[in-house]
Amino acid sequence: MKTMRCKQLGGACEKRFRATSFDEISAMSRQHAMEMIQKKDAAHLRAMGKMQELMQDPDAMKRWMEDRRREFDTLPDD
Numbered sequence: 001m002k003t004m005r006c007k008q009l010g011g012a013c014e015k016r017f018r019a020t021s022f023d024e025i026s027a028m029s030r031q032h033a034m035e036m037i038q039k040k041d042a043a044h045l046r047a048m049g050k051m052q053e054l055m056q057d058p059d060a061m062k063r064w065m066e067d068r069r070r071e072f073d074t075l076p077d078d
Contacts, residue, residue, distance in 0.1 A: 002075040006032060009068060010051050012043035022072040 002025070006015040009029040017032070019025035036044035055061050 001078045002072060003078050004029075004072060004075070008071065010047060010064075012036075012041070012047040018078060022069045025072060026068075 001018045001020055003016050003018045004025055005011075006013045006017070006029060009017070009026065011029060011033055013036075015032060017025045017028040019028060033044060033048060037048055054064055
């Protein structure tokens with residue numbers, strides 16, 4: 001298991017996610033983001049806006065995801 005925080009995954013808070021794969025932790029982060037956006041959390045709404053800007057450039061988004069995946073891969077197991 002490895003742990004990443006919401007902020008490390010493009011979010012706005014210190015919530016921690018634990019998973020055995022990057023895909024799993026990424027899904028947890030997306031679910032959390034959707035919940036926070038539904039609650040109209042201002043910090044998460046700003047973070048989502050930044051992610052939406054990043055998504056306008058598919059190459060930049062791909063690089064960002066690859067960087068997060070590498071970061072996950074280099075984390076020590078909990």
